[in-house]
Amino acid sequence: MSLNPKSRRGFAHHLALTCKHCGEVQASTMTSKKLTGDKHYEVNRKVVLSFLEVGLGYSGVNTFCVVIGMAGVTASTHAVHATAIHNWKQIRKPQLMDEAERKIRSVHNCPSGVLDLAVSFDGSWQKRGHTSKHGLYCCYRSHNGSGDRLSCYGNLL
Ligand SMILES: [Zn+2]
Numbered sequence: 001m002s003l004n005p006k007s008r009r010g011f012a013h014h015l016a017l018t019c020k021h022c023g024e025v026q027a028s029t030m031t032s033k034k035l036t037g038d039k040h041y042e043v044n045r046k047v048v049l050s051f052l053e054v055g056l057g058y059s060g061v062n063t064f065c066v067v068i069g070m071a072g073v074t075a076s077t078h079a080v081h082a083t084a085i086h087n088w089k090q091i092r093k094p095q096l097m098d099e100a101e102r103k104i105r106s107v108h109n110c111p112s113g114v115l116d117l118a119v120s121f122d123g124s125w126q127k128r129g130h131t132s133k134h135g136l137y138c139c140y141r142s143h144n145g146s147g148d149r150l151s152c153y154g155n156l157l
Pocket of ligand 1: 019020021022023024
């Protein structure tokens with residue numbers, strides 16, 4: 001018996017257990033399961049999410065793959081996963097903001113009312129002239145007294 005990589009879908013590989021004598025495939029499997037209700041593989045979603053979380057996109061994934069000598073995902077596959085992740089975050093945004101507020105209120109022992117926080121805020125726009133509807137902002141709050149740090153990044157759309 002031999003275990004051969006037959007094909008792949010991004011980081012998900014198809015493995016086949018083949019009889020060396022007659023060539024019959026005894027068993028085969030993919031190295032990653034598909035996402036629930038989706039034709040895409042979980043490992044590819046996780047890789048794209050991981051790189052997006054550290055600020056790297058498609059070229060970051062491919063540079064990583066080239067350096068370690070493995071095949072990556074296509075640009076179209078990356079775009080499908082990045083879009084799905086973006087849409088999921090848009091749906092979860094109110095819940096994420098609530099969780100962030102609860103955490104900040106817990107750190108400052110202020111369960112309700114106005115919180116008096118010192119923050120640093122800055123942003124940039126896609127184009128000059130105050131006509132752009134796209135931009136980025138960053139609001140950063142560091143609370144080093146108890147050793148923790150809170151930060152928030154996002155985009156205005
Ligand atoms: Zn055989």
